[in-house]
Amino acid sequence: MSVTRSWASDGGRFAVLVHGGAGDVPDAKVERHVAGCRAAAARAREILAAGGSALDAAQAAVIVLEDDPVFNAGTGACLTADGTLELDACVMEGEALRAGAVCALDPFKNPIAIARAVLEEGTHVLYAARGARAFAEGAGFSPADPASMITEAARQKLAEARASGKVSGWAGGTVGAVARDVRGHVAAATSTGGMVGKRAGRVGDSPIVGAGTYADDLGGAASATGHGEGILRVALGATAVHRLAHAGPEPVARGLIAEMRARVGATGGLILVGRDGRLGWARSTRTMTWAAEWDGGGEAGA
Ligand code: ASP
Numbered sequence: 001m002s003v004t005r006s007w008a009s010d011g012g013r014f015a016v017l018v019h020g021g022a023g024d025v026p027d028a029k030v031e032r033h034v035a036g037c038r039a040a041a042a043r044a045r046e047i048l049a050a051g052g053s054a055l056d057a058a059q060a061a062v063i064v065l066e067d068d069p070v071f072n073a074g075t076g077a078c079l080t081a082d083g084t085l086e087l088d089a090c091v092m093e094g095e096a097l098r099a100g101a102v103c104a105l106d107p108f109k110n111p112i113a114i115a116r117a118v119l120e121e122g123t124h125v126l127y128a129a130r131g132a133r134a135f136a137e138g139a140g141f142s143p144a145d146p147a148s149m150i151t152e153a154a155r156q157k158l159a160e161a162r163a164s165g166k167v168s169g170w171a172g173g174t175v176g177a178v179a180r181d182v183r184g185h186v187a188a189a190t191s192t193g194g195m196v197g198k199r200a201g202r203v204g205d206s207p208i209v210g211a212g213t214y215a216d217d218l219g220g221a222a223s224a225t226g227h228g229e230g231i232l233r234v235a236l237g238a239t240a241v242h243r244l245a246h247a248g249p250e251p252v253a254r255g256l257i258a259e260m261r262a263r264v265g266a267t268g269g270l271i272l273v274g275r276d277g278r279l280g281w282a283r284s285t286r287t288m289t290w291a292a293e294w295d296g297g298g299e300a301g302a
Contacts, residue, residue, distance in 0.1 A: 014048035015277040015294035016041055016179040018061045020071055021192075022225040022269035022285040023172025030287065030302045033070060033173075037291035038300045040064040044179055045293035054179035054187035054221070055093040055116075062089075062112040062189040065175035072173030074110055075149045077193025079158040080200055081168070085149060086129075088194055088207040089115040094186040094215035094275075099125050101207040102132040104200075107144040112191045114141055115207070125209060129201070154193075161197035168195040172287075174206060176213070176223025178273040186273055188213045188221040188237070194228065204228025210238035219244035220275050226268015226285065234260050240272055249273065249280025257282040 018040045020033050043064050044057035066074025073087075080086050089111035090101035100119025103126065105111055117139040118127060127135045133143065161169040174192035181187075190206040190213040198204075205212035205228040212228070214237030215221035222237040222244075231237075236256060243252045249272035260266050261284050269283035271290065279292050291300035 013182045013277070013295045014180060015273055015279055015292070016044040016048060016057055016061060016177060017271045017273060017279045017281065017290060017292045018044070018065065018175070018177040019223065019225055019269060019271045019281070020065060020175055020289035021173040022267070022283050022288040023170060024285060025172065025287045025289060025302065030289065033289040034291065034300050034302055036065060036068040036070055037289050040177065041291035041293045041298065044177060048179060048181055049295070051182055054181040054185050055091065057179040057181065058177040058187040058189040059091055059112055059116050061177035062175055062191050063110050066110050066112060066191055069151050070173065071175050072171040072193045073175045073191040076151045076154060077149065078171035078196040079150065079154050081197045082200055083158060085146060085193060086200070087111040088203060089191040090207040090209060090213040091115045091119055091189040092187065092209060092213055092215040094217035094221055097216060098122070099209045101126040101209065102136070103203045103207040104129040105132040105136070107146045107149045108136055108141055109144050109149070112189055114139065126207065128203070157196045168198045170227070171196045174225040176225060176271060178221040178223050178271050180273045180275070180277045184275065185217055186215050186221040186275060188215040188223045190223045205231035205236070208232060210235050212237055214238045214241045216241050217275055220249065220273050222270060222272050224268060224270050225288065227266040230260055230264045230266020231268060233264050236260060236270060240270060244272060244274050249278050253280050253282035257284050
Protein backbone atom coordinates (compact mmCIF):
# COMPACT_ATOMS: atom_id res chain seq x y z
CA MET A 1 0.00 0.00 0.00
CA SER A 2 1.21 3.49 -0.72
CA VAL A 3 0.51 6.45 1.47
CA THR A 4 1.07 9.86 -0.01
CA ARG A 5 0.93 13.44 1.01
CA SER A 6 1.55 16.63 -0.91
CA TRP A 7 1.13 20.32 -0.49
CA ALA A 8 0.06 23.01 -2.89
CA SER A 9 2.97 25.28 -3.61
CA ASP A 10 1.13 28.48 -2.60
CA GLY A 11 3.76 30.13 -4.73
CA GLY A 12 6.08 28.27 -2.31
CA ARG A 13 9.34 30.09 -2.32
CA PHE A 14 11.25 27.40 -0.47
CA ALA A 15 10.54 23.86 0.69
CA VAL A 16 12.35 20.92 2.22
CA LEU A 17 11.30 17.33 2.88
CA VAL A 18 13.43 14.85 4.81
CA HIS A 19 13.04 11.13 5.46
CA GLY A 20 14.38 8.88 8.18
CA GLY A 21 14.15 5.67 6.16
CA ALA A 22 11.52 3.27 4.92
CA GLY A 23 11.04 0.31 7.23
CA ASP A 24 9.07 -0.82 10.23
CA VAL A 25 9.77 1.45 13.21
CA PRO A 26 7.94 0.06 16.27
CA ASP A 27 5.10 2.30 17.47
CA ALA A 28 6.92 3.10 20.72
CA LYS A 29 9.87 4.53 18.79
CA VAL A 30 8.08 6.43 16.03
CA GLU A 31 7.88 9.70 17.96
CA ARG A 32 11.63 9.72 18.54
CA HIS A 33 12.34 9.10 14.86
CA VAL A 34 9.88 11.80 13.79
CA ALA A 35 11.52 14.23 16.26
CA GLY A 36 14.88 13.56 14.58
CA CYS A 37 13.35 14.31 11.18
CA ARG A 38 11.76 17.49 12.49
CA ALA A 39 15.11 18.73 13.82
CA ALA A 40 16.72 18.06 10.45
CA ALA A 41 13.96 19.84 8.50
CA ALA A 42 14.12 22.78 10.94
CA ARG A 43 17.86 23.15 10.31
CA ALA A 44 17.27 23.13 6.56
CA ARG A 45 14.48 25.65 6.96
CA GLU A 46 16.81 28.12 8.71
CA ILE A 47 19.17 27.96 5.75
CA LEU A 48 16.44 28.27 3.12
CA ALA A 49 14.61 31.08 4.95
CA ALA A 50 17.87 33.04 5.08
CA GLY A 51 18.18 32.71 1.30
CA GLY A 52 20.64 29.79 1.40
CA SER A 53 20.92 27.19 -1.34
CA ALA A 54 18.93 23.98 -1.66
CA LEU A 55 22.29 22.17 -1.77
CA ASP A 56 23.40 23.60 1.59
CA ALA A 57 19.96 22.92 3.09
CA ALA A 58 19.79 19.28 1.96
CA GLN A 59 23.33 18.61 3.18
CA ALA A 60 22.70 20.29 6.55
CA ALA A 61 19.53 18.28 7.11
CA VAL A 62 21.37 15.04 6.41
CA ILE A 63 24.20 15.99 8.79
CA VAL A 64 21.64 16.40 11.60
CA LEU A 65 20.34 12.90 10.82
CA GLU A 66 23.83 11.37 10.48
CA ASP A 67 24.67 12.73 13.95
CA ASP A 68 21.47 11.27 15.45
CA PRO A 69 22.28 7.68 16.50
CA VAL A 70 18.75 6.35 15.94
CA PHE A 71 19.21 6.55 12.16
CA ASN A 72 21.14 4.21 9.89
CA ALA A 73 23.63 6.83 8.67
CA GLY A 74 26.80 8.26 10.14
CA THR A 75 26.74 7.50 13.88
CA GLY A 76 24.40 4.55 14.43
CA ALA A 77 24.80 3.15 10.91
CA CYS A 78 24.26 -0.58 10.48
CA LEU A 79 27.11 -3.09 10.34
CA THR A 80 28.45 -5.33 7.57
CA ALA A 81 28.70 -9.12 7.93
CA ASP A 82 32.21 -8.50 9.31
CA GLY A 83 30.89 -6.13 12.00
CA THR A 84 32.40 -3.05 10.32
CA LEU A 85 30.96 0.20 8.96
CA GLU A 86 30.89 0.81 5.20
CA LEU A 87 29.12 4.09 4.60
CA ASP A 88 27.40 5.39 1.44
CA ALA A 89 26.37 9.00 0.69
CA CYS A 90 25.50 11.20 -2.28
CA VAL A 91 24.56 14.82 -2.85
CA MET A 92 23.40 16.43 -6.11
CA GLU A 93 22.23 19.86 -7.26
CA GLY A 94 19.83 20.54 -10.09
CA GLU A 95 21.21 23.72 -11.69
CA ALA A 96 24.40 22.37 -13.29
CA LEU A 97 23.75 18.69 -12.38
CA ARG A 98 26.85 18.57 -10.18
CA ALA A 99 27.05 15.51 -7.94
CA GLY A 100 29.41 13.98 -5.40
CA ALA A 101 29.32 10.59 -3.72
CA VAL A 102 31.26 8.13 -1.61
CA CYS A 103 30.58 4.44 -1.08
CA ALA A 104 31.93 1.63 1.10
CA LEU A 105 33.62 4.42 3.07
CA ASP A 106 35.43 3.69 6.34
CA PRO A 107 34.03 5.36 9.47
CA PHE A 108 33.96 9.15 9.07
CA LYS A 109 31.54 11.20 11.15
CA ASN A 110 29.70 12.84 8.25
CA PRO A 111 29.91 11.00 4.91
CA ILE A 112 27.56 13.54 3.31
CA ALA A 113 30.09 16.32 3.95
CA ILE A 114 32.71 14.24 2.13
CA ALA A 115 30.26 13.69 -0.74
CA ARG A 116 29.83 17.46 -0.88
CA ALA A 117 33.59 17.92 -1.02
CA VAL A 118 33.65 15.48 -3.97
CA LEU A 119 30.99 17.60 -5.70
CA GLU A 120 32.90 20.83 -5.09
CA GLU A 121 36.28 19.40 -6.14
CA GLY A 122 34.64 18.27 -9.34
CA THR A 123 37.18 15.86 -10.90
CA HIS A 124 35.16 12.69 -10.30
CA VAL A 125 31.63 11.98 -9.06
CA LEU A 126 31.98 8.77 -7.01
CA TYR A 127 34.83 7.42 -4.90
CA ALA A 128 34.75 3.92 -3.35
CA ALA A 129 36.38 2.31 -0.31
CA ARG A 130 40.10 3.10 0.03
CA GLY A 131 39.89 5.73 -2.71
CA ALA A 132 37.05 7.40 -0.84
CA ARG A 133 39.10 7.38 2.34
CA ALA A 134 42.12 8.84 0.56
CA PHE A 135 39.98 11.57 -0.99
CA ALA A 136 38.44 12.39 2.40
CA GLU A 137 41.78 12.60 4.17
CA GLY A 138 43.19 14.71 1.34
CA ALA A 139 40.24 17.06 1.72
CA GLY A 140 40.96 17.50 5.44
CA PHE A 141 38.49 15.04 7.01
CA SER A 142 39.76 12.81 9.82
CA PRO A 143 38.68 9.18 10.12
CA ALA A 144 36.55 8.49 13.18
CA ASP A 145 37.26 5.94 15.88
CA PRO A 146 34.81 3.17 14.85
CA ALA A 147 33.83 2.75 18.51
CA SER A 148 32.51 6.33 18.51
CA MET A 149 30.10 5.54 15.65
CA ILE A 150 29.01 1.93 16.31
CA THR A 151 25.99 1.77 18.61
CA GLU A 152 24.74 -1.07 20.78
CA ALA A 153 21.55 -1.13 18.71
CA ALA A 154 23.61 -1.68 15.52
CA ARG A 155 25.48 -4.57 17.18
CA GLN A 156 22.19 -6.10 18.27
CA LYS A 157 20.70 -5.84 14.76
CA LEU A 158 23.72 -7.63 13.32
CA ALA A 159 23.40 -10.39 15.92
CA GLU A 160 19.71 -10.79 14.98
CA ALA A 161 20.54 -10.85 11.26
CA ARG A 162 23.20 -13.50 11.82
CA ALA A 163 20.79 -15.58 13.90
CA SER A 164 18.14 -15.38 11.16
CA GLY A 165 20.61 -16.90 8.68
CA LYS A 166 19.76 -14.41 5.89
CA VAL A 167 22.59 -12.92 3.79
CA SER A 168 21.55 -9.43 4.81
CA GLY A 169 18.60 -7.72 6.40
CA TRP A 170 16.86 -4.41 6.16
CA ALA A 171 18.18 -1.98 8.76
CA GLY A 172 15.68 0.84 8.13
CA GLY A 173 16.73 4.34 9.13
CA THR A 174 18.51 5.48 5.95
CA VAL A 175 18.26 9.28 5.73
CA GLY A 176 17.65 11.74 2.93
CA ALA A 177 16.52 15.25 2.07
CA VAL A 178 15.21 17.12 -0.95
CA ALA A 179 14.99 20.91 -1.08
CA ARG A 180 14.05 23.81 -3.31
CA ASP A 181 15.51 27.26 -2.62
CA VAL A 182 14.21 30.77 -3.21
CA ARG A 183 16.11 30.98 -6.51
CA GLY A 184 14.20 27.94 -7.77
CA HIS A 185 17.11 25.48 -7.63
CA VAL A 186 16.65 21.96 -6.24
CA ALA A 187 19.00 19.50 -4.54
CA ALA A 188 18.95 16.03 -3.00
CA ALA A 189 21.10 14.26 -0.41
CA THR A 190 21.05 10.67 0.90
CA SER A 191 23.22 8.85 3.46
CA THR A 192 23.17 5.28 4.80
CA GLY A 193 25.00 2.36 6.32
CA GLY A 194 23.08 0.16 3.85
CA MET A 195 21.76 -3.25 4.84
CA VAL A 196 22.53 -5.10 8.08
CA GLY A 197 25.04 -7.88 7.54
CA LYS A 198 25.72 -6.86 3.93
CA ARG A 199 28.72 -8.51 2.29
CA ALA A 200 31.93 -6.49 2.19
CA GLY A 201 31.88 -4.14 -0.78
CA ARG A 202 28.12 -4.27 -1.30
CA VAL A 203 26.93 -0.86 -2.48
CA GLY A 204 23.24 0.01 -2.54
CA ASP A 205 21.25 2.69 -4.30
CA SER A 206 21.87 5.61 -1.97
CA PRO A 207 25.25 6.82 -3.33
CA ILE A 208 24.37 6.10 -6.97
CA VAL A 209 23.36 9.14 -9.00
CA GLY A 210 19.99 8.41 -10.59
CA ALA A 211 19.11 5.56 -8.21
CA GLY A 212 18.91 6.71 -4.58
CA THR A 213 19.65 10.36 -5.27
CA TYR A 214 18.90 12.70 -8.18
CA ALA A 215 18.25 16.39 -8.84
CA ASP A 216 17.53 18.39 -11.97
CA ASP A 217 15.97 21.86 -12.00
CA LEU A 218 13.96 20.81 -15.08
CA GLY A 219 11.93 18.41 -12.91
CA GLY A 220 12.83 18.41 -9.21
CA ALA A 221 14.78 16.31 -6.72
CA ALA A 222 14.47 12.80 -5.29
CA SER A 223 15.84 10.77 -2.38
CA ALA A 224 14.94 7.09 -2.14
CA THR A 225 15.02 4.53 0.65
CA GLY A 226 14.25 0.85 0.79
CA HIS A 227 15.53 -2.28 -0.87
CA GLY A 228 18.62 -0.91 -2.58
CA GLU A 229 19.00 -3.65 -5.16
CA GLY A 230 15.45 -3.00 -6.38
CA ILE A 231 15.89 0.78 -6.39
CA LEU A 232 19.05 0.39 -8.49
CA ARG A 233 17.31 -1.82 -11.02
CA VAL A 234 14.51 0.67 -11.72
CA ALA A 235 16.77 3.78 -11.55
CA LEU A 236 14.20 5.21 -9.19
CA GLY A 237 15.62 8.69 -8.59
CA ALA A 238 16.24 9.71 -12.19
CA THR A 239 12.98 8.17 -13.38
CA ALA A 240 11.09 10.13 -10.71
CA VAL A 241 12.74 13.45 -11.55
CA HIS A 242 12.11 13.03 -15.27
CA ARG A 243 8.44 12.31 -14.54
CA LEU A 244 8.26 15.41 -12.31
CA ALA A 245 8.66 17.52 -15.43
CA HIS A 246 5.14 16.40 -16.41
CA ALA A 247 3.31 15.50 -13.16
CA GLY A 248 3.10 16.43 -9.48
CA PRO A 249 5.29 14.81 -6.83
CA GLU A 250 2.54 12.85 -5.11
CA PRO A 251 1.31 10.90 -8.17
CA VAL A 252 4.89 10.41 -9.39
CA ALA A 253 6.03 8.96 -6.05
CA ARG A 254 2.94 6.79 -5.65
CA GLY A 255 3.14 5.43 -9.18
CA LEU A 256 6.83 4.58 -9.03
CA ILE A 257 6.73 2.91 -5.63
CA ALA A 258 3.89 0.70 -6.92
CA GLU A 259 5.75 0.02 -10.19
CA MET A 260 8.93 -0.93 -8.34
CA ARG A 261 7.01 -3.46 -6.34
CA ALA A 262 5.30 -4.88 -9.43
CA ARG A 263 8.41 -5.02 -11.65
CA VAL A 264 11.15 -6.17 -9.27
CA GLY A 265 9.31 -7.07 -6.06
CA ALA A 266 11.04 -4.36 -4.03
CA THR A 267 9.52 -2.22 -1.30
CA GLY A 268 10.66 1.21 -0.16
CA GLY A 269 9.90 4.90 -0.06
CA LEU A 270 10.55 8.03 -2.08
CA ILE A 271 10.53 11.74 -1.21
CA LEU A 272 10.22 14.35 -3.95
CA VAL A 273 10.28 18.09 -4.42
CA GLY A 274 9.03 19.51 -7.70
CA ARG A 275 10.73 22.45 -9.38
CA ASP A 276 7.78 24.59 -8.22
CA GLY A 277 8.38 23.65 -4.56
CA ARG A 278 5.58 21.14 -4.19
CA LEU A 279 6.41 18.17 -1.97
CA GLY A 280 5.21 14.58 -2.12
CA TRP A 281 6.14 11.15 -0.90
CA ALA A 282 5.08 7.52 -1.01
CA ARG A 283 6.07 4.31 0.70
CA SER A 284 5.17 0.65 0.44
CA THR A 285 6.66 -0.17 3.86
CA ARG A 286 4.78 0.11 7.16
CA THR A 287 6.64 3.28 8.15
CA MET A 288 8.81 6.00 6.65
CA THR A 289 9.36 8.83 9.10
CA TRP A 290 9.47 12.27 7.47
CA ALA A 291 9.28 15.99 8.14
CA ALA A 292 8.57 18.89 5.83
CA GLU A 293 9.08 22.62 6.12
CA TRP A 294 8.12 25.24 3.58
CA ASP A 295 7.72 29.01 3.72
CA GLY A 296 4.05 28.55 4.64
CA GLY A 297 4.35 25.95 7.41
CA GLY A 298 5.57 22.53 8.43
CA GLU A 299 4.36 18.99 9.02
CA ALA A 300 5.80 15.64 10.06
CA GLY A 301 4.74 12.02 10.41
CA ALA A 302 5.56 8.39 9.79
N1 ASP B 1 18.42 1.84 0.34
C1 ASP B 1 19.39 1.49 1.36
C2 ASP B 1 20.35 0.48 0.81
O1 ASP B 1 19.92 -0.45 0.15
C3 ASP B 1 18.75 0.95 2.60
C4 ASP B 1 17.53 1.69 3.15
O2 ASP B 1 17.04 2.65 2.53
O3 ASP B 1 17.07 1.32 4.23
O4 ASP B 1 21.52 0.57 1.07
